[in-house]
Amino acid sequence: MKTEPYESARYLPFGDSALLIEFGDLISLEVNRKVIALYEAVLKAAVNGVEELVPTYRSLLVRYNPLKTTYEQLVFMIKDIENTLKELRVGEGRKIVIPVAYGGEYGPDLTHVAQRHGLIEEQVVKIHSERGYRVYMIGFVAGFPYLGEVPDEIATPRLETPRLKVPAGSVGIAGKQTGIYPCEAPGGWRIIGRTPIKLFDPLQQPPALLKPGDTVKFKPISEKDFKMIEKAVLKGDYAPLSEE
Amino acid sequence: MKVFQVLKPGLFTTVQDLGRYGYLKYGVPISGAMDTVSLVAANFLVANNPIDACLEITLIGPELQALTKTQIAITGGVISTKVNGQSVPMWQTLEVQEGDVVAFGKMESGCRTYLSIRGGINTPLVLGSRSTYVRGGFGGVNGRQLKTGDIIEGFDVPSFKVEYSMPEELVPQFTDHFKVHVILGPQADMFTEKGIETFLSSKYTITLEADRMGYRLEGPIVEHKGKADIVSDALLPGAVQVPGNRKPIIIMRDAQTTGGYPKIAHVITPDISLLGQAKPNDAIEFSSITTYQAHEKLREYYKLLNTLRRMLVSKL
Numbered sequence: 202m203k204t205e206p207y208e209s210a211r212y213l214p215f216g217d218s219a220l221l222i223e224f225g226d227l228i229s230l231e232v233n234r235k236v237i238a239l240y241e242a243v244l245k246a247a248v249n250g251v252e253e254l255v256p257t258y259r260s261l262l263v264r265y266n267p268l269k270t271t272y273e274q275l276v277f278m279i280k281d282i283e284n285t286l287k288e289l290r291v292g293e294g295r296k297i298v299i300p301v302a303y304g305g306e307y308g309p310d311l312t313h314v315a316q317r318h319g320l321i322e323e324q325v326v327k328i329h330s331e332r333g334y335r336v337y338m339i340g341f342v343a344g345f346p347y348l349g350e351v352p353d354e355i356a357t358p359r360l361e362t363p364r365l366k367v368p369a370g371s372v373g374i375a376g377k378q379t380g381i382y383p384c385e386a387p388g389g390w391r392i393i394g395r396t397p398i399k400l401f402d403p404l405q406q407p408p409a410l411l412k413p414g415d416t417v418k419f420k421p422i423s424e425k426d427f428k429m430i431e432k433a434v435l436k437g438d439y440a441p442l443s444e445e
Numbered sequence: 446m447k448v449f450q451v452l453k454p455g456l457f458t459t460v461q462d463l464g465r466y467g468y469l470k471y472g473v474p475i476s477g478a479m480d481t482v483s484l485v486a487a488n489f490l491v492a493n494n495p496i497d498a499c500l501e502i503t504l505i506g507p508e509l510q511a512l513t514k515t516q517i518a519i520t521g522g523v524i525s526t527k528v529n530g531q532s533v534p535m536w537q538t539l540e541v542q543e544g545d546v547v548a549f550g551k552m553e554s555g556c557r558t559y560l561s562i563r564g565g566i567n568t569p570l571v572l573g574s575r576s577t578y579v580r581g582g583f584g585g586v587n588g589r590q591l592k593t594g595d596i597i598e599g600f601d602v603p604s605f606k607v608e609y610s611m612p613e614e615l616v617p618q619f620t621d622h623f624k625v626h627v628i629l630g631p632q633a634d635m636f637t638e639k640g641i642e643t644f645l646s647s648k649y650t651i652t653l654e655a656d657r658m659g660y661r662l663e664g665p666i667v668e669h670k671g672k673a674d675i676v677s678d679a680l681l682p683g684a685v686q687v688p689g690n691r692k693p694i695i696i697m698r699d700a701q702t703t704g705g706y707p708k709i710a711h712v713i714t715p716d717i718s719l720l721g722q723a724k725p726n727d728a729i730e731f732s733s734i735t736t737y738q739a740h741e742k743l744r745e746y747y748k749l750l751n752t753l754r755r756m757l758v759s760k761l
Contacts, residue, residue, distance in 0.1 A: 213631035216683050216711030217739040221631040226676050255469045255679040257703055262469075262679035267740045268747065340677060340703025343472040343581045347677070384582065401471070403571045403583040409471040 344383035344401025363389030455507035460585035465574035479721030483521035490518035497565030506549020522555025640668035
C-alpha cells in the first residue's frame, strides 16, 4: 500500500456520468481533509452539470450530467477550484456526542478486545471514549459512519466469520476504524457497545445524523440510561448532544 | 385508491421508479428499475409520466386481483400473462375490471417485467422516490418485496380511456448473451495488461449470486498487478470491481455506496439498463469504448427515452 498521499490529485473517468478525484490510497487525516475541502468548495461553486458529490476516505466522486457539460470541461473547472484550495484552512466540522452502553449483551466482543490487549474492560471503554473521531465517510449501509482512528492499544481485526445479524446501534471496531451500525445488518466488526440513538431515518432531511468531516465522541452510559434514552428516541424527544 | 390485492407475490416483486438520487453521500443507493427503458415504456403505455412507479417482477410473476376498474400495461422480460385465464399481450394498454385476476407465469426471456397502472402506484415518497430498497427497509410497500394480502394503492385518474401499443419493430428482444460497452477505469491501472486483455476478450457467465445489488461473474481470472484491495471509495451502478478471487462483480442499483475492491471498468448507462434483463447462466462480454463515444451513445439513449411516447401507436 502506498503510504503517502499522491503528489497531485488523480482525475479519473468513472463510467459515462461520473468523475473520480483520488488524493491517495490510504486512511489519513490529511487526505480526508483534502477530500472534504474540495467537496465543500465544489458544492459552494455550484459547478454547471454537477448532480451529486460523494466524499469518501480518500476520493471525491462527482456525478454529472453529460448533456450539460463535457468530461474535459468538468475536469478543467474542478482543477481550477482545487488550485484555489491550497491556501485554505479547513474547519473541523460539527462535534456530536453519541451515548453508548458498553459491554454485556450490548457489546459481546468487549471482553475479547480487552483480553487481546491485556487490558480490563473499563480501560478499553476509557480509551475508546476519551477521544474524538473523525467521520471519514458514510457507506456500507445507509447512514453507517466510518470513524477513525482507534489507537493501537485497542485496535482489533474483524471477526474471521462475520455475524449474520448485528443489531441496530451496535458500535464496533475493525482494525483502526470504529463505526456504528444504523440498522440491523450482517457484519464482522468487533462489537463493544450499543447506542440507543437513531443514526439514520429516511423520513428526515437530511436522513443521516452524521456527515463526513464531523467529529464524534462516545459517552459511556449505564444500561438504565440506555433504556431511558431509547424511550425518548422512540417518542421523538431526544436531541443528540453537540459539544461546545 | 386501492387498485390491486396481491393473491400471490411471485418470486421477488417490488415497487420501483426511476430511482432515488442525491443521497449517495449518506450511504443510500440509487435503487430504481433495473431496466429503465421498459419502466418508461410501461408508463407511457398508460399515459403516465416516466417518473411514475411500477411493479418490477422478477423471474416468477405474481397474481393480482383488481379492486377497481383500471388500465395497465406489461413490458420488459417476456412472461405469459393471463387475465381471468385469458392470455393477454405485452407492450399495449390493457383494461381490467373490478374482480379480474391478473396472473403472471414464468419468465420466458429476460429477467424482469414491469407492470404499470394508470396514474402510477401510490406508495409514500421516501427521499424523493417510491423505489423499494429492501436492504434499508424503506420505499415501496413497507420497504420490502410484496407479500400475499398486500394492497397496491393508486391515484385517482381521469375517466377517459387511452389505448396505446408499441410498434413491433421497437419492442426490445432479450437474448441470453449480453454484449456490453464499458469505459476502462477508474482503477484499471491496478491490473496487468494481460488482466485487462482477458477481461475484454473473454466470455463470462452470470452466477446464481445475481440480484438487484450486483452480479458475480464466473470466467477467466482477471490479474491484478499487486494488491486486490483499495481504501474504500465510492461505487455507482455499472462499476465492475475485481476482488481477491479475481472474478469480476458488476455493481447494480441496490449495491452499497462504497467498496474496497479496485474497479477495472464501468458499464455505460444504456447497457446498465440492458443488463437489468440478465439472469443467472446468461453470458456476458465486455468491449471498451472512450468517454467521448460513450457520451454519443448516452445522447442516443436519452433521445430514445424522450421519444418513446411519440413512437407509440394510439388506437383511439
